Amino acid sequence: MTFADLGLSDELLRAVTESGYDTPTPIQAQAIPSVLMMRDIIGIAQTGTGKTASFVLPMIDILAHGRARALMPRSLILEPTRELAAQVAENFEKYGKYHKLSMALLIGGVQMGDQIKALEKGVDVLIATPGRLMDLFGRGKIMLNGCNLLVIDEADRMLDMGFIPDIEEICSKLPAQRQTLLFSATMPPVIKKLADKFLSNPKSIEVARPATASTNITQRLVKVDSRKKRETLCAMLEAEAVSSSVIFCNRKTTVRELNKSLQRMGFRSGEIHGDIDQASRIAELERFRDGTVNILVASDVAARGLDIKGVSHVFNYDAPWHPDDYVHRIGRTGRAGASGVAYTFVTEADAEAIDNIQKLIGTKIDYVEGAKPRPAEKAPEDKAPVDRKRSNKDGEESRSKREPRREKPDRSAEKPREERAERPARAADQAPARPRRDGRHDDGPDEGWNGPVPEFLNFGFSN
Structure with a gap:
């Protein structure tokens, strides 16, 4: 089977051929004729099977006849992420280059100005993420009562991202008599309930078991x-x-x-x-x-x-x-x-x-087994570690100049405990008030407590 057998227009076949494709994938072969017949579709297909072209190609031919009106897109494609929305837009530009169709991309993370200008001119295809679409709808910048073709792509991902309530609200604002295409890699119960509610006698197409990975x-x-x-x-x-x-x-x-x-x-x-x-x-x-x-x-x-x-x-x-x-x-x-x-x-x-x-x-x-990390390079053998202790000429160990010998403190002159315990109090009483710390001044590393002495240190401990 070739794309010419699917009932696509000559202009569209020319664009597909120039893109390097001649044989449709299974999801394309089953979905495209049904979409051209204006049927609702539930498509279950794993990623990488050509699912996007299965709705982009027939949509171009369907929208080839008609005229867009300001603020009223003729078709709507809902995508869960900006990247997927941009990918679908690229597909429309590639396959629709011989058709005079207008397109707008409504995604977050970019200024609304250009998006609003495009809507005011009228668009045939509106590709949007639910969040930005609901935002503009709430501002009165878009009307959905002229949209006769809805595509819900990656429905299971929409579920994961919490978009199902938004999708239900969007569907309720669209005309009751419309064509709806729903595509998903899996079909959890919530998505099945959504399809039953908003699709009319849909044709189910499943080209692989739900959530199966490609054999390639x-x-x-x-x-x-x-x-x-x-x-x-x-x-x-x-x-x-x-x-x-x-x-x-x-x-x-x-x-x-x-x-x-x-x-x-x-x-x-x-x-x-x-x-x-x-x-x-x-x-x-x-x-x-x-x-x-x-x-x-x-x-x-x-x-x-x-x-x-x-x-x-x-x-x-x-x-x-x-x-x-x-x-x-x-x-x-x-x-x-x-x-x-x-x-x-x-x-x-x-x-x-x-x-x-x-x-x-x-x-x-x-x-x-994963590849083994490269072993760390060993230090050269001729560079032995330097010992802080060095031997003098007489063979006696002496410390380096950086570590002078510490003398044992003379404890014979130590004062009674009671007198020592009183020192912090007297020091605190006589110490001048600390100046207010200037945030621009760098006090260096924190080496311990240097604030006022707490009161509990003023009292000694007796047996």
């Missing part, structure tokens, strides 16, 4: 000591033929620290996580795409929004907390029929997480 990806587990993760990772990056790699961490702080460490060791690495603004994220992804950096350290913000060909390895530096995230993480490699390798570091605390992952994907993952 070789999956391996690596037992590591939690204190030696970084050394093991660096050794594996050097030992493996890593042309392009994504390293996933659970925390943003771990992403930052690991990236700095890799750069200090000479690796060409970059980072992407939730604290980075949108412009910097896009710039970092472009550096990764063009090969300026070949290692990208990322949090789960990139697990579903990163579509880059040629990623040879995925390293789960931290085992994912949610089993579903494992499937999406390793799906960054082995895309478009290519092969890839995914390593997951396993510490003693990760046993339960790994069991949940293997239950979800229905496959047992084999353990392998």
Whole structure:
């Protein structure tokens, strides 16, 4: 089967051919004809199967006829993350270059001004994250009663991120007579309930078991000591033929620290996580795409929004907390029929997480030995450690000049305990008031208490 057999227009087929594709993937072959027939769709497909094109291509042909009106988008695509929204926008630009369709991207992290201007002109395709869409709707900058085609992408990820109430509210503001396409890698009960509520007689398409990993990806587990993760990772990056790699961490702080460490060791690495603004994220992804950096350290913000060909390895530096995230993480490699390798570091605390992952994907993952870290360089043998004690000419040990001999204190003149106990009180009474500390003055390191003497020290202890 070819794309020409799916009923797409000649202009669209030309754009697809120029993009280097001639044979549709299973999800595309099953979804595109049904979408063109204006049917509701539930698509269950793992990441990397060409799911995005399965709704982008027919939408372009459907929207080719008609005219957009100000503030009233004709179609709406909801994405859980900025990266996924940007990826879908790139697909529309690539495949729709021979169609005169207008598009707007509503995502957080960027100024609203340009987005509002685009909406005022009218758009055929609106690609949005739920948060920014609800924000602009609340400001009266957008109306949804003219939207006749809705796509809910990565619905299970929407659930994880807490967007389901927003999606339900958005759906309630759309026309009742509309076409709805819902795509998800898994189908938990909450998503099934959402589909039953807002889809009308949908056609279900499932091209792989829910939450299964691509057979093109070789999956391996690596037992590591939690204190030696970084050394093991660096050794594996050097030992493996890593042309392009994504390293996933659970925390943003771990992403930052690991990236700095890799750069200090000479690796060409970059980072992407939730604290980075949108412009910097896009710039970092472009550096990764063009090969300026070949290692990208990322949090789960990139697990579903990163579509880059040629990623040879995925390293789960931290085992994912949610089993579903494992499937999406390793799906960054082995895309478009290519092969890839995914390593997951396993510490003693990760046993339960790994069991949940293997239950979800229905496959047992084999353990392998990680590459051994390079041994630390030994000091030259001719440089013996210098002893502080030196021998004089007579063979007697004498201390260096830096450590003068300490004389034993003469305790014969010590005064009675009662008299000694009174000293702090007299010193406190006679001491002048301490000047107010100037914040600009550096008092040096804290070497102990130097404030006023507490009152309890004024009293001695008697038997």
